[in-house]
Each structure stands twice: as C-alpha cells, then as structure tokens.
Amino acid sequence: MNLPKYILRRAAFGVFVLLSVMTITFILSHSLGGDPIYAWLGKAAGLHPELAQAYIQKYHLKDPVLVQYYYYLLSLAQGNMGYSPSRNFLPVTEVILETLPFTIQIALFAIVMSLVVGVLLGVVSARYNHTPIDTGIRAFYMTGYASPPFFVALLLLIIFTYTLGILPSGGAFDPTLTKPTWITGLPILDSLIEGNFPYFTSALLHVILPSSALALVTFGIVTRVLRSSLLEIMHANYIRTARAKGLDENTVFYKHGLRHALIPVVSLSSLIVTWLITGTIFVENVFSYPGMGRYVVQALNGQDYPGILGTTIVFALVIVGANLVADILYAVVDPQVRLG
C-alpha cells in the first residue's frame, strides 16, 4: 500500500478509537452513582431546590444516559464541550486551553529527558553489557520503572526542595515576575522568544522536578528496549561483515549498530507519550502544577461530566495522535510495515 493510503487508514482507525473512548467514558462517568446535582451545587442543591431544578432541566440530568449522550454530541458538533461545574461552570474549552499548555510543558521536557537519558544509558548498558556498569544501569532503570510517579515526585520534592532547598516546591513560576505575552501558548517558550529571561529561568526551575518525576519512571523503557535491540543487532551478519572489513569496534557500534537499533525506540515513543500524559495526573497534583492533570482530579472529585469528558477527549486525541505519528514515522523508516 502507498504511504498516503496507509496514513488515511491509520487516521480512520484513530477516529474510531476516539469515538469509542468518548462513548465508554460517557457511560462509565454516568454510572458513578449518586446524584450529580449534589456534587455540582453542594448544599445549595438542598438550600435552593428551585435552582437545583433549573440545573437539572438545563443539563438533562434526569434524562436517560443515551439521551444525555445525544445532547452532548450535539453540543460537541457545535464546538461546545459544555460547562465545567467543578470550575464554576466555566466553558470546558476555556479551562482546557488554560491548563493544557502547562501539561504540554511538563510532557515535552519529560519526553526529552526520557529519550536523552534512556538512549544514553541504553547505549552504555549495551556497550558494557555483562559488566557491573550494565548491572548498575539495569537496577537503576528497573527501580524507576517499578516506582509509581507520585512516589518519585515526593522523593524528589523531599531531596531537592526540603533538604537541599535548591528547587521550588510547586507552582509553575514565580508570581512576582511579569508573565510573557502569548505567542505560542507555551509560557516557557514565549518567555524565551520575547527575551523575558527572569520568567524563563523561573519557569524552567519550576518544571524540572515534575518532568524529572515523569522521566525517571519512563526512561527505563527506552533504556531496556535500546539495550535489547543493540545487543541483538550486534550479532547480525552485517555487523560481522563490518568487523571483518577491519572497522574499529566504536565505528561498528555507533555508526552501524546504533542507527538501526534506534528504530524500535521510534515506535516506543507513542507508548512513552501515553505514560507521560497519564503520569501528569499524579505529578501535577504533588507539585500543584496548574495543568490538565490537576483539572482531571478536580473534575473526577466533582462528578463533573463535561470536565471528565473534555479532558478524556483531549488525552485520547494526544495519545491517538502520538500513535499515528509513530506509525507514520515507522512506515517511513521501514517500508515493509506499509505492505502489511
């Protein structure tokens, strides 16, 4: 199959996945039990029954789930994700637009850290395989891999903030500084572009711990896969040929072996994005980072259906998108994939 056709097919599958996720989330969130009007209005639901009735009618809270889903799809088709009760009935799109950039910041830094650290340690581990260095690296990444992100986050908080006092405990930036003007929507990048270096430095310091907490959990996957891939490739025939030709071991390893061993890491990147995105939910709450992860927890605690659905859609979009990009990259790199 040619590449455009392959891409279209994968994209269509992605849309199907998105719709399924949305439907399942809608049904599950409405099966939580309890009466959402008490979650939305608190005691005001009892204090002001007329008000509660007005909300019930407006949001069809007493209608069957499928009817509610129909109204939701209708409003979604008009670009309206609804109003978020846990955020004082602000439009969900507005809340997401405010919080998503912060989550993207953490995620981007975490991805870079995961890949850089993961590749570096994977290479070293494979190069010095079956030595104490290899054992040490494997123990390190397995420790990170086995630790839940919130545990790692708390550990980093205690070490770098409480004990060493060199990094801030939470938030996204020092509020005494002037915020950058909106250019790309990512405050760290915007501050760099406009030369607002005090804000840039502050935002960078605030992003280190949350993104490190995520990266320390996910880099291990990269290390492990790269190590295995490298070790396998180093036994391949063409590597034997390269050695036979008289090339030195470093050239064989880095120029011939590593290049091909990185291919599985590409397909792994979509998995890493998934792990990182879901990990932000824990990490943002530990560091009070004002991203979408914090909003998700608020929405869940408040039985905020529009908020739950809106954030699920955005997360699903990111994950589906990341998978699609990974599939395309893999197809570009390895044409055999397309023929399947």
Add this chain to the structure above:
Amino acid sequence: MSTASQAKRPIMAAIVIVIIVVAAVAVYFMTQQPSAPMTSTTEMMTSSVAAPSTLAIDDPFWPSGDLNQLNSIYAIPYPDWLTYTVYQSLVTLNGTSLYANGDVQILPMLATDWSVSSDGTTYTFNLRQNVVFSNGDPFNAYQVWGQMYGLYYLANNGTAFLNGYNVFDMSTAKFGPATLDLMAKSGLVTPSQDLLTIMEDTTWPIYVTGPNQIVFHLKAPFNWFPHTLVAFVGLIFDTQYVLQNGGFGTPTTFNTNFNLKPIPGTGPYVVTDVSQNSYVKFAKSSNYWGTSLGASDIQANPYLDPGHVQNVIIYAKSDDVARYTDLSTGAAQISGILSQNWPLVLKNPDKYGYAVMPDASMAFVGISMNTQRYPTNITAFRQAVVHAVNLTDISQRVFFGQLAPMIGPEYPAQKDWYDLGNLPQYAYDTTLAKQYLAQSGVDVSTLAPLEFRVVSGCTYCNSAAQIVQADLAQIGITVNIEVTPGSQWGLPYVAGAGSYKQGLANSQTVAQFTWFGTGTFAPGAPTPADAWLLFANENTPANDYAIYANPVVQKCVDAWTSTNDQNTIRDLCTAAQKQMYDDAPYIWLGGIKLVFGGGSVAWDKTVVKGGLLDPVFTGISSTLVFNTVTFVGS
C-alpha cells in the same frame, strides 16, 4: 538465555527492592529531622527576621467557585480568601474576643449602627458614608439593595437566599430580568426615578430610604438577624461594577467574568493577579476607607485592620509535604498543615506558631445516626452507641488531644444558649451501653454489619471511624466503613446534603452512621438558631444528617424565627435539648481546636506574630484573614 543471565535476575530484583526500601526509609528519617534552619539556632532564638514586603501563604485548597462572589448563595467560594480582605459586610464580629473566649459580639463594619422595631421584624441599618469600592465606585444603600435582589434572582428566586435563612416574605418583591435591565440602564450611583420608586417601595422586604439607609423587613421576628449578614451573602461587592461587566447572569449561568477577575470590594486589599488553581496576588487598596483608623479603633474591631504588609500571595498547594517544605524553608510564612505533617510542627514549638480555636467555638466534628433505618431507628440502640464510643480516645489518637467537649446541638460559642439543660457529655460506659443494647431488643449476633460512611480524602474522619468501629465491636456491633467519593456525598447515600423531607424519602439507602459533613462542620451564620434550624428541623433544606425531627424539638426550632421573646425560646429549647439528649440522634465528638481537625494553620514565629481566622470559625476560609496578620518587631 544463558545460565549466568538467569542467575543475575534474582540478584537484580533484590537490588531493586533494597534501593526502594532504603529510599523509603531515608525519606522517613529525613522528614523526622527538625528542618535545617536558614540561620543558626542561636540567631533564630535571639533575633527575628524583618517583616516581609510580601507575605506568602500556602493553602491546601483552591477556592471552589474560584473568586466569583456571585457564588455566595452556594456558600462558596470556599475557601474565600477575600473575606474581610477584599469584601466587608454591614456588620461583623469582634474577632479578638471570638477567638480568645468564644464570645460572639456583633460590631459595625460597613453599617455604623442599626435599630430594630419593637416587634423585632424590621431592621434599619445606617451605612457608613464616604466609603468607596477599590475601583472608586461609591458604596451606598442602592448597591446593597441591588446585590441582595440580584443574589435572590440568581437563587432562582429562592426565599432562603440569605445563607439558608428563610426570613423574608418575597411574595411582594417582583424582581426579575426587567428589574435587572432597569438597574443596568439607571446605574446604582444615582439611580433613576423609576428605579428609586422600586427601591423605596416599602411593601418589598428589603428597601432603601435614601442613599445611606437600608431596611430589612422580616416575615417574623428574629433576634439574630444581623448575625446572618456577617459572611457569604452578607459580603458586600460593587453591584454597579457587576452591571457594567455583563450583569449577574441567569440562575443556571452565572456571569463567569468574575471567576478570575473578582468584583471590587471595600476592603483593605485588592486582587492584582490570579493564576487559576495556582495563586492569587493581593496589594493594599489605596481607596480603603479604614486606612485612617487609629490603633484603638482597630483593637476594638480588628477585622477593620488596613493590614501590615503591602503585598500578599496565597498559593494553592494540594500536597502537604510541599506546604510544610515551604514553611520550613521560609518560602511561605503561613501554611496550612494537615495531619500527615502536623507532628513536625508540634516538634518545633520554637519555630512554629499555629491557630488554635477556643474551647467554646462553633466548629465541631460529629457522627449522625439514621433515625429512620433499622437498627439506629431504635432510641435505646442509639443510647447504647453513644455510651460505647470513647471520645477521649478519639481526641487523643486522632485530633492530638485537641477536641473540646460538646453537648449538642447548640454550638459552645453561643454561651447564653449552650447546654441549657446543663446536661453532661455521654459517659463512656460499656456496661451501660450493653444494658441499653439489651433494652433495644436488637440481637447483635444476627445483625448484619452496619454502614458507616465517611468522605474520601478526610484522613481523620477515617481514623476516627475506625476507632468507633472498634468501640462498637466491643459491644458486639459490627460496622463496615464505606469511604465515599466527594462526588457521591449526597442523596441517596448521605442525608445532610438534601432537605429533611428528601432524607426521609431516601432513608433506607442512607447509611446507619454518617460522618457529619465532609470533615469539620462550621456554621454559615454565627447565630444560636443555626444549629437548631439545621440539625433537627423537619423544614430544614440541608444538614439534618440524622433525618431527625421531633414535635418537642420542633417547637424550639420554630420559636427562633417566630418570636422575639427570648424566655419563651429558652424554655422551649431547654425541653428540646433534653429531648434530643434522650433521643441521641448524633454523637457529638467535640469542638475542634485545630483548624483542619488533625492539623491547622501554622506560621513561622520568627516572622509572624499571629492573626485571626474568619468570623464563622473557618466556615468561610481555611487560612488567616491576612489583613489581621501582625509581624514580629512591628
């Protein structure tokens, strides 16, 4: 796979486990050490740090409802950091005597004085003159009128819009979108004649007699009406500003413009910057009318204090370790610390001060028993329960010994009305408990486990519930604790979120035991009627967690808002309290002395001298009212 590789796997697994265990132990010991002081111990003991130019406060919660004061009919925002810092009320309480002794003393704030008609139904407030909001808009009676009716409209014309108190006959008030339009066109600074005609209409329950006088006419006498104006709906905002910036909205779509750009108030501070779910910045208001108040004025009425620091930042940080870290490193001078890290505060008395409520307060913790569902619908069974629960044990093990005795339902701070029958706390006596159990006729050997609901996320609720579970097991009663998500903390599982009548309709799904509220309970208005109207009233819109009502008790409940004869109220409520004591629908665990039950608001003693909590015993805010915060050396 080679034998060598296979042999290495268990070794690596062991290394991983050892690393994790070592890390966890290291974390434990690191957090048990007193924090490293920023200066030497000697220096800290003998000198103080200069007052900061910016006061940093860490709070565990971001305000639900953001900063939008239109939400006051929902009893949010909570926490409302703008209480008395940005917004003021017509009247307030003496914060010093409130927190020193639990004395509820009403004082003027935006009203200079008020009078009551002889039949107790008409309250006339004279307003302070030459007061402006922070943006320069004048404060006057028209603004107050507009706010009251605007909030009434947002409550979908619900008559209990004033903090749940149904004291007005709103049938004569034809307020709706047309009146709002008229208000918007006319303005509230110098209203048009058409609007004035409506505002001065004495058939309406709330009306004005001029720019500096507003009248509230109640449908029945209520001696404590001014107390209902102290917080929430009583906090006055610039209604003119609301009208000029999109209006109030509708009952189901409030104007959300004010979520992060709060409406101006008359208080000593203004909000200068907001990052949602992260922080709020404040600076002193150059228009604050109280800037010229003398020291004696402020001492007499501390909530009027213009403040002692130019800038304040309040951070919302949900992680307790992060908040404690900030406090210990000086990143925050005041921080809310919950029970997880509270022992660290207690271990450093030289470094940390903290807020402690008086024995006589209005915040408490308790457990309700469903009086409509078997077996807690049997009085003798409930009596068995209250005598089987060891309150001292709960206080010591869960609340650091900081629970004050309470004989409900009246709040201890309402000293003239508290424990009218001079009844003792239920004695912890398992022998007596077993006698009551036998009397109840309940065969515990065949009794299915009873349900006890506590809200998820409340550590001390769960801990206390476990002690109660163990106590009841001693007399043969098995209890299952059901930790319930906050989103489901309402009907049909929890009675207190709905009216008594709704509770009755759902009584068989409500648990036999329910934690009272979602943590600690504090009033919406500091009146002695509050507890009666909420906890034991067949007409209550909320908070009757036990689904309890009784004709003798109802006479007392009804008397609060039907007569101004205090002797009659006293007699009826003495009998009502005895009735409730015998019926035992609630286990009054005690008055909390720490703000968060198992933790409190702590501060760096080398910088902060102290400050006051809100006038409803943390019912509206979870940190100090920062204009009252004073600093060491100043």
